[in-house]
Structure formats: C-alpha cells, structure tokens
Amino acid sequence: MAENPKQTEFSFKNRHVLINKKSFLVSRAIVPDIPELLKMQEKVYPNDNSWNFGVFEAEIKNKNNNLYLIMRHEDRLVAFIGAFFDRRKRDVHITNVAVTPIFQRKGLGRYLLEVMIDYADELNYRSLSLEVRLSNKTAQALYKSLGFTSYGLKKEYYVSNREDAVDMRYEFSRKGNGKNE
Numbered sequence: 001m002a003e004n005p006k007q008t009e010f011s012f013k014n015r016h017v018l019i020n021k022k023s024f025l026v027s028r029a030i031v032p033d034i035p036e037l038l039k040m041q042e043k044v045y046p047n048d049n050s051w052n053f054g055v056f057e058a059e060i061k062n063k064n065n066n067l068y069l070i071m072r073h074e075d076r077l078v079a080f081i082g083a084f085f086d087r088r089k090r091d092v093h094i095t096n097v098a099v100t101p102i103f104q105r106k107g108l109g110r111y112l113l114e115v116m117i118d119y120a121d122e123l124n125y126r127s128l129s130l131e132v133r134l135s136n137k138t139a140q141a142l143y144k145s146l147g148f149t150s151y152g153l154k155k156e157y158y159v160s161n162r163e164d165a166v167d168m169r170y171e172f173s174r175k176g177n178g179k180n181e
Contacts, residue, residue, distance in 0.1 A: 009063035010085065010119075019107045022073060026115070029060050029068035029080060036077040037070075044098040048160040051096065059095065069115065071108055078103045081112040085125070092120040094130035097139075105138075113146055117170060126172055131157055131165035143168050
C-alpha cells in the first residue's frame with residue numbers, strides 16, 4: 001500500500017459501547033484529558049513516573065502518527081490505550097494501556113486492544129507490537145488470548161525499577177480476512 005507523502009491524522013468516531021451491562025463512551029484523548037490520564041497512570045503503575053504531562057501532550061498532539069483512546073463511565077475516565085503507527089514498518093506499537101483498578105478484568109482492556117487490532121487491520125498494517133512487564137502475568141495472558149506471541153525479553157527495560165520487559169507481537173495473516181486464526 002503506497003503512502004501518501006502528506007500524512008493525515010488518524011480518524012476515530014466516538015462511540016458508546018456496552019460491556020458487562022455497563023455503558024462506556026470511547027473517544028479520542030485530547031489534551032484536557034491529561035490530568036486524568038496521569039492520575040490513572042499513577043494508580044495503575046504507582047512506581048513508574050516515565051509518563052508526565054509533557055510526554056502525554058506530545059503523544060496526543062501527534063495525530064499524524066498516534067492514536068490515543070479513552071473510555072469513560074458516568075463521565076469518569078476508566079481506561080485508555082495509546083498507539084504509534086509506524087507507516088514505514090507497517091507496525092502499530094502499543095505505547096500504553098491502563099484500566100483503573102475497579103474496572104480491571106472486566107473486558108475494557110480487551111475491548112481497547114481489539115479496537116486497535118481492527119483499526120490496524122483496516123489500514124492494512126502488518127503487525128502490532130508492545131512491551132509488558134515480566135511480572136505482569138495477567139496482561140501477558142490477555143495479550144496471548146488475543147493472538148500476541150512473545151519474541152523475547154528486553155533486559156532492564158523499565159527505568160523505574162529496571163524490570164525486564166516481554167516483547168510481544170501480533171502478526172496479521174493476509175491470506176484470509178487479515179486476522180490471526
């Protein structure tokens with residue numbers, strides 16, 4: 001697929017979804033959401049300060065390469081996902097996924113990942129990639145259940161505690177409908 005030399009921003013239409021009988025609004029993150037993103041990041045990853053206001057702002061404003069989605073329940077931020085779309089490699093790199101603790105293991109993270117998988121598929125990308133803490137077995141199990149496979153370790157990847165990261169990848173099979181079987 002030839003790329004347009006003039007990059008355009010990734011589009012996303014807001015949507016209401018029902019997950020486990022609860023209603024959520026899914027929309028693109030905007031700069032005014034950053035204080036809530038930071039609070040959630042602190043709850044979910046309490047010892048990781050690598051994501052600050054400036055990092056989130058740069059990521060969210062870079063609409064030509066990034067897509068950050070948030071989920072709200074009763075007007076409260078409860079989950080988000082961020083992704084960098086590498087047009088050259090045709091890979092979508094998941095930069096961040098977080099679900100507030102009271103909504104974990106209720107399908108929100110899975111839903112956001114499926115949205116990114118479907119979006120990457122529509123745009124004919126080859127793969128999605130991410131890193132996950134070696135100690136985060138729950139997240140690894142979720143990624144594996146969606147078709148991600150492990151490609152090894154990145155030693156001392158996380159600056160906050162020098163923990164290793166598992167490098168995971170989802171590869172599209174372009175023979176059928178594009179998704180892994």
